[in-house]
Amino acid sequence: MADPKPPTDPAPPPPTAHPHVRKRTRVKHVLMTIATMIAVVAGGAGVALYLGLYNVGALRPHLEITYKFLAIGMTRSVDEHAEDIVAPPLDDEALVRRGLVLYQRHCLQCHGAPGVAPEAFALGMVPHPAPLSHTAREWPANEVFWVIKHGIKMSGMPAWAFRLSEDEMWAITAFTMRLPWLAPLEYEAMVRAVGDATPVRHGAAAAEREEGAPLTDGAVPGEPAKAAARASEEAARAEASRAARSIAIAIARPPGATREFDFVAKPARSTPPAAGATLAPIGDVVRGRVAIYQYVCTACHHIPGTERAGSAPVGPPLEAIGTRAVLAGVLPNTPENMVRWLREPREVNPRSAMPDLGLTDRDARDIAAYLYTLR
Secondary structure (H helix, E strand, O other): OOOOOOOOOOOOOOOOOOHHHHHHHHHHHHHHHHHHHHHHHHHHHHHHHHOOOOOOOOOOOOOHHHHHHHHHHHHHHHHHHOOOOOOOOOOOHHHHHHHHHHHHHHOHHHHOEOOEOOOHHHHOOOOOOOOHHHHHHHOOHHHHHHHHHHOEOOOOEOOOOOOOOHHHHHHHHHHHHHHHHOOHHHHHHHHHHHOOOOOOOOOHHHHHOOOOOOOOOOOOOOHHHHHHHHHHHHHHHHHHHHHHHHHHHHHHOOOOOOOHHHHHHOOOEOOOOOOOOOOOOOOOHHHHHHHHHHOOHHHOOOOOOOOOOOOOOOOOOOOOHHHEOEEOOOEEOOHHHHHHHHHOHHHHOOOOOOOOOOOOHHHHHHHHHHHOOOO
C-alpha cells in the first residue's frame, strides 16, 4: 500500500505591484488614450482637408476656436520675440506727425482710422485687419514696432523691414500709440495740419526715394489749395450736421435727460413689442448675418450670434439693439433710420467714430433685419 501524499501548502498569492508602479501604469494608459484621440482627430482633419470639405472661401469667417487658437499663438510669439526691444521716447509731436503721414501711405488702406473706413479690399480679408485704436490700448509700443517690422504670417500683415527705415517704423509706432485718444474730428484736424499726403507707389517709385528723404515727396502741385477747399466744405457740412443734431436732440430727448451726454451715452429702451407682434420685413436676416462679417462690423462691436463677437470692443455692444429707443443718440429707432445710420453714420453724427463703409441699400437693409432680431 502506497504511502499517502503529504499535504501541500496552497500556492502563494501573486506579488502585489508597488503603489508607485500602479500609478505610473495608470498615467501611461491615460497618456496613450489622449495621444490616440489626438491622432484620430488629426487624421480626420487631414482627410477632411484632402477631400476639400473645409471651405477656404473668405465669404465666411473661421471657426471661433480657430480664431482663439491663432490669437493665442500670435500674442505669445510677439511677446516672446519683442521682449528685448526698448522703445525710444514716442511723445514728440513732430515724430507723431511724421508717423501720421506714413500711416496714411501704408496703413490706412487696411486698418482705417477714427471715422475713416478701410479700403474695400481690406473688408474682404480673413482675418480682418485689426482696428489699431484698440491694439494700441492692449499692446505696448515695442510689440507694435515688432509687428510693423516683421509682419504676421497668414494674416495679410506685411513685413516692412526692407521697405521702411527704423526711424520711419518708430514714427508709425508713435502715431499708432496716439490713436486711442483721437476722436474723428481730432484726426481730421491732424490730417489738415500736415496737408494731404499723396500715397507713393511701391516698387520702382518707392526705391527712388533715399532713406531719410523728406516725407512730402510725390506731392501734387495745387494739392494744398484743394485740401483747404475740402476742409472748408467739410467744416460747413459738420456745422450743418451739428445744428440738425441739436434740433433732433431737443425733439427726441427723453424726460429726465438734462444733458446731451445723458441722452447719447445712456439711450433709453422702448417698450418691448406686444406678444406676437412682428416687424415688417426690411431685408434678409440670413444674408444680413453674412454681410455683418463682410463689412467688418464685428471688428468693433459685440454682436450676438456672429463669429468673433467683440474681438476688439471699440464700439458699443449691440445686444438688444432692436429694443432701443434711439440710434446714435439722435435718431428714433425705426427700420428706415437704422438703414440711414448704417449707410451714413458721419452724416447723422459727425462726432461718431463709425466710418462710412460704403454699404449698398440692400446690404444695409439685410444688416438692419438681422440687428432687429437682437431683442
